[in-house]
Amino acid sequence: MQFHIRYRNTQGTLMRILNAASRRGLDLPVVQAEPAEQGHQVTLALDVNPKQVGQLCREWYSIADVTHVGSGAAHSGFRALPHPPAAVSHEEARAAMA
Numbered sequence: 001m002q003f004h005i006r007y008r009n010t011q012g013t014l015m016r017i018l019n020a021a022s023r024r025g026l027d028l029p030v031v032q033a034e035p036a037e038q039g040h041q042v043t044l045a046l047d048v049n050p051k052q053v054g055q056l057c058r059e060w061y062s063i064a065d066v067t068h069v070g071s072g073a074a075h076s077g078f079r080a081l082p083h084p085p086a087a088v089s090h091e092e093a094r095a096a097m098a
Contacts (some may be wrong), residue, residue, distance in 0.1 A: 001045070001047070001048055001053070001072070002043055002045050002046075002071065002072055003043070003044045003045075003046060003056070003069065003070070004031070004041060004042075004043050004068075004071070004072070005017055005041065005044070005060055005066060005069050005070075006012075006036060006037075006039055006040070006041045006066070006067045006068040006071075007039055007040055007041070007042070007063070007065045007066045007067060008040070008048060008065040008067065009035075009039060009040040010065050013063060013065040013066070014040075014042060016063050017042060017044075017060060017063065017066065018031065018042075018044075018060050020056055020059040020060060021044065021046055021056065023043060024052065024055070024056075026046050026047070026048065026052070027046070027047065027052065028044060028045075028046070029042065029045050029084050030044065030045035030088055031043075031044055039067060053071065055072075057069050057087050066088040089091065
């Protein structure tokens with residue numbers, strides 16, 4: 001699967017994006033970073049399962065300078081992946097169940 005990540009090119013942002021995959025032991029056969037509109041973008045090709053997709057998206061969106069995460073099969077259009085839901089406090093969860 002290919003991931004398309006847009007980010008503001010601040011110090012260390014690209015490395016944090018790449019580290020999210022490398023910490024999971026994923027191969028990075030394709031990494032293409034380039035300027036895009038008012039920021040930068042990186043395209044990564046990764047062999048991942050659905051659980052890893054969710055983990056990666058949560059981690060990428062937690063990086064302050066990441067502005068968009070999309071995915072798609074090779075040679076197809078990218079679709080935006082939803083921003084993971086914000087954390088809910090223990091009190092909010094308890095109130096919702098009441």
